[in-house]
Amino acid sequence: MTAEPLLQTEWVQRANDAVTAIAEALSDFRDAWYPKNATDIGKQVIRASVAHGFAGWSLFFAYYGDRARARELLERAIVDASESAMAPALFEGLAGVAWTAAHLQRLGIVQDDLIGDDIDDCFLAHLHDTTRWQNPELVNGAAGIGLYALEHWPHGRSAEILAATLETIESAAIRDGELVSWFVPPEQMSERNRRKGTAGWWDLGIAHGITGIALFLLSAMKRAPRPERLADLVHGAVRFIKKHELGEDAPSRFPAFVIPAFEPQTPSRLAWCYGDLCVALLFCRAGAQLGDPFLLDRGRSIARSSTLRHSDAGVVDASLCHGAVGVAHMFGRLASFDDDLLAAKARWLERALDLRSSNGVAGFTYSYDFVDFDGSIEHNWIDNPGLLLGAAGIGLGLVSALSGDEPSWDRLFLLS
Numbered sequence: 001m002t003a004e005p006l007l008q009t010e011w012v013q014r015a016n017d018a019v020t021a022i023a024e025a026l027s028d029f030r031d032a033w034y035p036k037n038a039t040d041i042g043k044q045v046i047r048a049s050v051a052h053g054f055a056g057w058s059l060f061f062a063y064y065g066d067r068a069r070a071r072e073l074l075e076r077a078i079v080d081a082s083e084s085a086m087a088p089a090l091f092e093g094l095a096g097v098a099w100t101a102a103h104l105q106r107l108g109i110v111q112d113d114l115i116g117d118d119i120d121d122c123f124l125a126h127l128h129d130t131t132r133w134q135n136p137e138l139v140n141g142a143a144g145i146g147l148y149a150l151e152h153w154p155h156g157r158s159a160e161i162l163a164a165t166l167e168t169i170e171s172a173a174i175r176d177g178e179l180v181s182w183f184v185p186p187e188q189m190s191e192r193n194r195r196k197g198t199a200g201w202w203d204l205g206i207a208h209g210i211t212g213i214a215l216f217l218l219s220a221m222k223r224a225p226r227p228e229r230l231a232d233l234v235h236g237a238v239r240f241i242k243k244h245e246l247g248e249d250a251p252s253r254f255p256a257f258v259i260p261a262f263e264p265q266t267p268s269r270l271a272w273c274y275g276d277l278c279v280a281l282l283f284c285r286a287g288a289q290l291g292d293p294f295l296l297d298r299g300r301s302i303a304r305s306s307t308l309r310h311s312d313a314g315v316v317d318a319s320l321c322h323g324a325v326g327v328a329h330m331f332g333r334l335a336s337f338d339d340d341l342l343a344a345k346a347r348w349l350e351r352a353l354d355l356r357s358s359n360g361v362a363g364f365t366y367s368y369d370f371v372d373f374d375g376s377i378e379h380n381w382i383d384n385p386g387l388l389l390g391a392a393g394i395g396l397g398l399v400s401a402l403s404g405d406e407p408s409w410d411r412l413f414l415l416s
Contacts, residue, residue: 014353015398021362022395023064026057026385033361033385041084048080049386050096050412056387058100059409060396067109074104078114088126090144090412091388094119099412102152106408113155120157123148127164134168136182137203138212138414142168150219151411162223166230169213173233179243180236182210202258204244205274206414207321209257210237211282215414218289234286238295241279251312253302254279269314271322272413276306277330281415284337296337303334307344315348317355317367319384320393320413324352329397333415349401352394359383361391 029047038046047053058073077097087093101114123145127134135141146165149158174181185200203209214237221227244258246267255265256274268275280302287296313327320326328348335341356363366384384390400407410416 011350011353012402014356015349015402018353018356018362018364019064019395019398019402022364022391023061023066025362025391026060029053029385033383044080044084045086045092048077048084048086048097049092050077050100051091051388052384052386052390053077054080055097055100056392057385058104059387059412060392060399062104062107062109063396063399063403063407063409070104070109074100074110074114087140088123088145089140090147091139093140093144094122095145095148096412099148099151102148102155103409103412106151115152115156117156120161123161124157124164127161127168133185133188134172135188136169136172136213137208138216139207142172143213143216146216146220147412147414150223153223159223162220163225166217166220166224169217170229170233173236175236176240178236179240180233181240182213184208198259200260202240202244203256203274204241204254204258204268204279205256206278207273209274210241211278212414213237214282215285218285219411219414221289231290234290238283238286241282251309252276253305269322270306270309270327271314272326272330272415273321276302277327277334280306280334281330284334288337299334300338303331303338303341307331307341315351318352318364318394319366319389320397321388323366323394324348324355325394325397328352328401329410329415332401333410345401349398352398361385362395364391364394366390 034043034046048055050056054073054077058070058077061073062070081094081097088095090096090099098115098119104110105113127142127145136143138144142165146162149161149165152158172182174183181202183200184203186194186198204211206212206215214234217230217234221230224230241254244255244265245253246255246265250267252267253276254268256268258265270277280299283295283299283302287293287299315324315327317323318325328345331341331345331348335345359365360383365381366389368380368382385392387393387396396409408416
């Protein structure tokens with residue numbers, strides 16, 4: 001692999017060494033990587049998933065250049081998925097395994113369509129189930145299933161799945177004049193997030209929130225029969241996010257969450273999952289795609305202000321989700337709207353390499369964080385081999401930086 005110019009020569013060997021070590025570490029799933037008290041079925045779900053297991057590993061090896069290993073890992077993910085009761089979710093469920101199969105088919109790594117009609121039927125049954133709350137988000141909800149449909153397009157029942165996804169998202173939208181939002185009710189929050197007694201919240205992030213839903217709608221506009229309806233939802237979501245911008249003295253422009261009757265809202269860290277970089281990407285993409293130069297400039301401004309954050313950025317590991325590699329990759333994508341942001345990408349790649357140690361998976365450990373409502377963060381350090389939170393994702397980000405090629409794997413993260 002040859003390095004892009006921004007990755008300085010003295011860092012190239014370190015990056016290559018890290019990538020090689022990650023490839024060697026992902027030889028098989030170790031017992032120590034399972035959560036304590038995981039059941040046999042739970043272990044199969046973890047092994048299959050794109051977030052933690054073989055589906056995510058296969059993406060790393062596909063871009064690392066080991067196509068045979070990528071194909072083998074995808075097949076193992078499919079076997080584990082077929083033998084377990086996976087939820088129809090993107091990162092920890094069946095939609096993620098299916099997305100990976102569709103993506104590797106696009107890359108020519110697998111020749112056959114490995115996704116059967118029964119899988120599409122499962123997704124449609126889930127989206128049409130009126131007995132449950134339909135979560136509209138990316139990681140665990142409808143947007144994630146819809147993202148699979150876009151990757152699998154035009155095969156199978158992808159058009160029907162996309163239509164059902166858009167119907168779910170639109171029906172869950174809350175309209176308040178010109179504002180559009182998606183609210184997370186308390187019964188759908190984790191026990192840890194309910195412990196302060198909040199009556200639900202608005203999540204502004206990509207992973208579980210409004211920014212992710214809006215980015216998905218932008219991605220779906222080319223395939224939607226009525227794209228103007230999606231544009232209207234995106235405009236309303238942008239207005240809602242703008243309404244909750246923090247004061248000039250806050251370390252971030254926007255909070256991660258908007259919690260009713262909780263003031264002031266807590267600033268956010270730099271990350272893929274939440275924070276200013278997510279909002280900047282949404283504003284830039286929406287501004288460019290919907291022909292709003294003022295919104296595009298606003299996105300650039302937010303991204304530039306994010307380059308000034310260092311010790312207060314809240315970045316303590318190298319993961320894609322909320323670590324240094326994810327921040328670097330976000331700046332790289334934002335640089336398509338502002339070349340000056342490439343320097344920030346290089347700086348965060350170097351930070352990721354500085355975080356490598358003699359511990360963890362190939363020298364990387366993951367901080368399983370709980371961010372409390374007062375902004376305090378509880379760190380729990382874990383060895384994680386996965387794509388979303390661990391070594392496979394770090395390796396994938398480094399491979400992309402070293403090659404300089406335009407990646408397409410980050411469609412999974414709504415970044416392209």
